[in-house]
Amino acid sequence: MIDRRGFLRLGAVGGGAVFMSGLYGKAMAAAGYEDFYFVQLSDSHWGYKGPANPEAQNTLRRAVESVNALAVQPDFIVFTGDLTHTTDDAAERRRRMGEFKQIVGGLKVKDVHFLxxxxxxxxxxxxxxxxxxxxxxxSFDHKGVHFIAVDNVSDPGARIGEAQLAWLKADLDKQAKDARIVVLTHRPLFDLAPKWDWATRDGEQAMALLMPYSNVTVFYGHIHQENHHMSGHIAHHAAKSLIFPLPAPGSQDKRTPLPWDPAAPGKGLGFREVEAEAKPVAYQITEFPAMKG
Known part of the structure; x- marks a missing residue:
């Protein structure tokens, strides 16, 4: 019988690249930690209408179908921001959020965390x-891993803010220095491409709070593409979008969406599975296309 890890590695052959993020701590080999996996989706921009995705009304629904079609369902699902597309109309903003919530309510897995x-x-x-x-x-805990959702978007100045940084410090103070910690956020916590708003203005303060902990990994969205970065021993992993891909960081003057390819409508779109392995501490990331077929 094939186990969960073997299934993921077989699935990666057809699903996409596998990236191993490994972090090691002596206490992590202790009993009580279990392997598990979750799914990360990001940047669905429900309500978007434009040439970058003429099929925007269908893409989120098809992504839900793709997740539901996974042979092994995840323990839980996270959406790392930009659930809806921006609008100045407060009533329309709420209508889009209601529609988004109704669509993702069709997921088989009901434990869903939103950023x-x-x-x-x-x-x-x-x-x-x-x-x-x-x-x-x-924050929440799952099978020996402490998850922290950080809001670096509600402040229009792209800051986490002093109050939330104090909350983050208080939350971290409850954790052992070798605790398994996963940070979920929307914008990157490091300066990836500040001129494109691909940074958090006080992200270095959050990183300073996280640095003393030996087993930290960050999963984020915002940049509409897979990206892997190391800040010392802390790994950062950006997810693909469910609406349209964006160019490589700083590769051109403006961050305009990549052109729609009618011959490959799902090109550059996707979601990922993240398997949290207990021994040794590692996160196996498997990328999947957003749409079946």
Whole structure:
């Protein structure tokens, strides 16, 4: 019988690249930690209409179908922001959030964690997001891993802010220095491409709080492409979008969407599985296309 790890490695042959993010701590070999996996989706931009994705009304639904078709369902699912496309109309913003919530309600897995993106939250400091999805920063534990959702989008200035940094410090103070910690956020916490808004203005303060912990990994969205970066011992992994891909960081003057390819409508779009392995501590990332077929 094939186990979960073997299934993932076979699935990667057809699903996409596999990236291993390994972190090692002595206590992590202790009993009580279990392997598990979750799915990360990001940047669905529900409500977008434009040439970058003429099939925008169908892409999110097809991504839900693709996740539901996984042979082994994940423990939980995370959406790392930009659930909806920005609008100045407060009523339309809420309508889009309601439609998004209804569509993702079709997921087989009901344990779903949502983060805001600047398209969801920057125009009203997250008010509508809070109404539909609850707090924009929070933490939870799953099978020996401590997850922290950081909101770096509700502030229109792209800051986490002093109050939330104090909350983050208090949350981290409860963790052992070798605790397994996964940070979920929308914007990168490092300066990837500041001129494109691919940075967090006080991200270095968050990173300074995280640095003393030996087993930290960050998963984020925002840049609409797979990207892997190391800040010392901390790995950062950006996810693909469910709406349109963007160019490589800083590769051109503006971050305009890559042209739609009618011959390959799902090109550059996708979601990922992340398997959290207990011994040794590692995160196996398997990329999948957003749409079947």
């Amino acid at each position: 805001a993106g600047e398209h969801d939250a920057s125009l009203d400091n997250g008010a509508a997001f809070h109404e539909f999805f609850g707090p924009s920063n929070y």
